[in-house]
Amino acid sequence: MKRPWTLPILLVLWGLVVAAGLFREGGSATGVAVVAVFVLLAALNSPLVFPSSISDSEARRRSETDGRPIVYWRPGCAYCLRLRMRLGRATRRFHWVDIWRDPDGAAAVRAVNDGDETVPTVIVAGRPYVNPDPAWVREQVFPSD
Incomplete structure (x- = not known):
């Protein structure tokens, strides 16, 4: 049951890591956009679709x-x-x-x-x-x- 969610969870985590780096550098709008893209990719690769x-x-x-x-x-x-x-x-x-x-x-x-x-x-x-x-x-x- 956990296996189908591995990729979506990793995508969200990678998005958060990349966004955290952007937030530290002052790119808050870019960071929000990056998180949104990674969450969308996670949703598309989840069993929910x-x-x-x-x-x-x-x-x-x-x-x-x-x-x-x-x-x-x-x-x-x-x-x-x-x-x-x-x-x-x-x-x-x-x-x-x-x-x-x-x-x-x-x-x-x-x-x-x-x-x-x-x-x-x-x-x-x-x-x-x-x-x-x-x-x-x-x-x-x-x-x-």
Whole structure:
């Protein structure tokens, strides 16, 4: 549970250290801006940006029932963040599995990636796609007519 928060906490701490140096030199406005940027980066790399994660078994069960894709992700992954941001509100139409919280999800990703935990890995109709184009992923949920 602590692992997903490691990067966001480090970003905030680094921001505070850099800002403290700027405050000592009299750059209070710059220091505030630096803290704001690091807090924003921490928020974007935290589990808060992503929909609630479910277990791998629950995601597979739900996907079989409703046909929605499964997205395996982890906090701190820039490609996962890019996918999440480009999907916008459509993120609720996917089943999200945080591989740092679910060992079965991590094992599922390793099984399709030659032992690597490469994310995002998206499962559409039982077929895995590693780091797919966000537009293509969106198309899987909202096919154009």
